[in-house]
Amino acid sequence: MDGKPPEFTLELSADRSNVKDVVKGIMHTVFFHRFFTPLTPATHDVLDTTLPYVSEDDIEELIETRATALVRSLDTASSTHTSPQYSAKSNGTSRGSLAIKFLEKKRRKGWFIAKADEETVWETWTIEVTLTSARSEPEAERNRRVMESSLQKAAMKVVTTVNEEKGHIPPITTNESNPFPYQIVVNPKT
Amino acid sequence: MYQQPRPAPRSASAASNPSTNPERTNNQREGGALPHRTRSSVDLASYTGAGGREPSRAAAESSSNAPQDKENTRLNQIIQHFHTKAALTICSARAQLPRVRAKDGNVKQDRWFNIVLDDTDALLDELQEWKRSDLSSDRPPPLVIEVYIDTANLSQNQALVIADETGKRWDVADALAGSGQSSPRPTNRQGGKFCEVVLERWTIELGDWSQETAAGRHEQLPNVYKKGVVLFRSLYTFLRFLPAWKLYRRLGRHPVNGGGGLRVKYRIKQGGLASRSPDSLLVPLYPLQHTARRPEQHDYDYTSDSDTQQHRDTTNGLERHRFESLACPSGPLRISVVHRHNSDFAVASAEALLSSRFFGRRESDPTTTTTMDPYNKAELGERAASANTKGKSPFKAGTLASLRPHRPSHDQGFNSRSPGDGTEPRPTEKTFMKTVDKQKSDIREIGTRQYKPFEKRISLNTLPQKALRAPPHSLPNETAIASSTSSPMAPPSLPRYQSSFAGRVKRNSSTSQGQNNTSEGSSARGSTSDQAASGPRSDDDDIQDFVGLLESDSVKFAKLTKPAPRRTVDLSVYSALREESEWLADDMSASSLLNKAPTPPSRRLSNVPALSTSSSPRPLGHATHVRSRLSTQSIAEEAGRGGDGSGDEGETEEPLLFRTDEV
Numbered sequence: 001m002d003g004k005p006p007e008f009t010l011e012l013s014a015d016r017s018n019v020k021d022v023v024k025g026i027m028h029t030v031f032f033h034r035f036f037t038p039l040t041p042a043t044h045d046v047l048d049t050t051l052p053y054v055s056e057d058d059i060e061e062l063i064e065t066r067a068t069a070l071v072r073s074l075d076t077a078s079s080t081h082t083s084p085q086y087s088a089k090s091n092g093t094s095r096g097s098l099a100i101k102f103l104e105k106k107r108r109k110g111w112f113i114a115k116a117d118e119e120t121v122w123e124t125w126t127i128e129v130t131l132t133s134a135r136s137e138p139e140a141e142r143n144r145r146v147m148e149s150s151l152q153k154a155a156m157k158v159v160t161t162v163n164e165e166k167g168h169i170p171p172i173t174t175n176e177s178n179p180f181p182y183q184i185v186v187n188p189k190t
Numbered sequence: 191m192y193q194q195p196r197p198a199p200r201s202a203s204a205a206s207n208p209s210t211n212p213e214r215t216n217n218q219r220e221g222g223a224l225p226h227r228t229r230s231s232v233d234l235a236s237y238t239g240a241g242g243r244e245p246s247r248a249a250a251e252s253s254s255n256a257p258q259d260k261e262n263t264r265l266n267q268i269i270q271h272f273h274t275k276a277a278l279t280i281c282s283a284r285a286q287l288p289r290v291r292a293k294d295g296n297v298k299q300d301r302w303f304n305i306v307l308d309d310t311d312a313l314l315d316e317l318q319e320w321k322r323s324d325l326s327s328d329r330p331p332p333l334v335i336e337v338y339i340d341t342a343n344l345s346q347n348q349a350l351v352i353a354d355e356t357g358k359r360w361d362v363a364d365a366l367a368g369s370g371q372s373s374p375r376p377t378n379r380q381g382g383k384f385c386e387v388v389l390e391r392w393t394i395e396l397g398d399w400s401q402e403t404a405a406g407r408h409e410q411l412p413n414v415y416k417k418g419v420v421l422f423r424s425l426y427t428f429l430r431f432l433p434a435w436k437l438y439r440r441l442g443r444h445p446v447n448g449g450g451g452l453r454v455k456y457r458i459k460q461g462g463l464a465s466r467s468p469d470s471l472l473v474p475l476y477p478l479q480h481t482a483r484r485p486e487q488h489d490y491d492y493t494s495d496s497d498t499q500q501h502r503d504t505t506n507g508l509e510r511h512r513f514e515s516l517a518c519p520s521g522p523l524r525i526s527v528v529h530r531h532n533s534d535f536a537v538a539s540a541e542a543l544l545s546s547r548f549f550g551r552r553e554s555d556p557t558t559t560t561t562m563d564p565y566n567k568a569e570l571g572e573r574a575a576s577a578n579t580k581g582k583s584p585f586k587a588g589t590l591a592s593l594r595p596h597r598p599s600h601d602q603g604f605n606s607r608s609p610g611d612g613t614e615p616r617p618t619e620k621t622f623m624k625t626v627d628k629q630k631s632d633i634r635e636i637g638t639r640q641y642k643p644f645e646k647r648i649s650l651n652t653l654p655q656k657a658l659r660a661p662p663h664s665l666p667n668e669t670a671i672a673s674s675t676s677s678p679m680a681p682p683s684l685p686r687y688q689s690s691f692a693g694r695v696k697r698n699s700s701t702s703q704g705q706n707n708t709s710e711g712s713s714a715r716g717s718t719s720d721q722a723a724s725g726p727r728s729d730d731d732d733i734q735d736f737v738g739l740l741e742s743d744s745v746k747f748a749k750l751t752k753p754a755p756r757r758t759v760d761l762s763v764y765s766a767l768r769e770e771s772e773w774l775a776d777d778m779s780a781s782s783l784l785n786k787a788p789t790p791p792s793r794r795l796s797n798v799p800a801l802s803t804s805s806s807p808r809p810l811g812h813a814t815h816v817r818s819r820l821s822t823q824s825i826a827e828e829a830g831r832g833g834d835g836s837g838d839e840g841e842t843e844e845p846l847l848f849r850t851d852e853v
Contacts, residue, residue: 029427032427033424037304040306049431155427156431163513166514169416169420171413
């Protein structure tokens, strides 16, 4: 039988001025490999790394919205320090996460009424974001380096993962629009 | 897996689907791109470019063969387009390919594997071998694409250089030609040295059928296509992670200035043929450190990712990456690449490079004879951080364009060789000699920025006078200086220590004490090294002197490249000096205009070029990259005073440095 759909985790570390770009960059990278409709590729540079970019209005808007929401929650968490679900340490780092879910539409034959297509998740990408802050220039420099390397590592992990895990991609049944609906959830409660 | 128990979807499914017949692809172009179908009987009609209509088959053919033929055609198409689309994807990420227009005037695009790229006819000829229609039966050779740069367009006095992780530059043509000087070197049309460096080698191939798994051999073509979509998206992405991409973009942005005639090029050839010439990709362009990647130098570790290791392999400054193969009934379709980890190439003036070799060289062993070996192999000796600090990542940080003279992670210069030899277990005479020699060279390195092979050591302090006498362009340019001055990292305050070799037998030496020569800093460096074994003095005294010298002005002034001052800088001192020197500069320029030489002391003369970096004019027009002119004056004065009160002077170094940087 079908087991639990695979979940891949990407870890990002970013400072306040770059966190939104970094998160958006990785989200676009994930979508770039999961948007199965013919796509004219685009790119976007984030922190001296060229990442792919999906120039589809719906996806762009959703990514923008969710990234903004995540950053807002990170800001709130780091300022209040009271929220238990965020590990807001005394040095001001706060954490948040996003989950990108890809779904497939399964036809369901209804006995009496044609039921709506059931949507099931077949893959989840969890992006865990740590917002760093620094109180001195060397610390800021160190944070920057960690941020750049975490971005590169996460992007590379997307490339490696999508190549290795291909067997679970559901068959594509429509040739029109994107066959796989998607959702992005900010700070999903686990 | 997930795919098996799937019911076949109905054809006329989605209400939103406008086309009445889902069998017909909407895409009329060549290489129809909508192959999404899983039906028990595979129908790959959408693969064809002819608007989805069934290709006409010979009517005489029995219907039982028809699906097989269709299948075969589709398979051949997939194999063909796998190769050609990969070639297009790779080449379009490394060069500007000319577009073509279809008959209707639109730009022709290749939409295979659902990634839409502008098509080109530049590759047509070279790709003929992989455009046959019988590829599944008459297997093609591997398709190899080499991405390279060459010096064909460089002028005669330009040289191709590469910067290693410390920023030091190495001549590429020399590295590739090897140490043999006898054979005549190839030249380009302008008479300069010709060389070609392969940056990447991509291999696209159809593996043997036997290499495919049983499941793979029965893979249905729509699945192959679907997985191919993912593969090509990741290929597109990965191409832009590699160092050659950054180089391509950097050269493309400034074709004249930055590249100076340097251009990333590609060639397509068949793999599997014996190569006549040695593989230039395997030739290291600079010596890689023997202490290869030290784990503590990494900010992160790629190997912690579970499966990345098997795909990436790093040796000799090269990295390899294999994409997961795409299974198809004919065998696995594979894409892999071998590439240089470092693509920090640039064009340098050959003169500057040559002189930087002379000046930047130093003896690693004082007993070797000084040979005029101006080539790369003599420029070793820097215990730089490993060449593979980010060894397992395709990313390469730090191009020449973003050269930062300060590399905090590097463990070199004085730091790495602690003069405190108490750590050695049981010091023998031999190890002590080695340590002494090391110390000698360390000390020499601090001050010796400009080393002339005829045994006359020039320190940074005495540089300005020499610089004025030497022709201006013989000084290394800014980048080179930045590299060389970055090498000796600022030694921290050295701990006081006692000799652990008390009671050791001394070695006699005829060299004089270093203390006598502090007025001329250079010989202080040179002879101090011998003071460790110089007569009837105890080890402690020697080492104390040694430490004292290290903590003297000369060492302090070696902290030139420290960008972040840890102490507050006394700017007032600096500004006072600046005013005075601006006045001097004005004076100089005025006098030079009047063609009358004033009579400033020679020391002051040396200050002018440095200060010309500020708003005042440059009467002497020398390179401003030689820094710390103020220090020259200060050192000379300080030396006379015996070296006290040098703290302030040392601090004034840094704002001057920043000022120069700003300019």
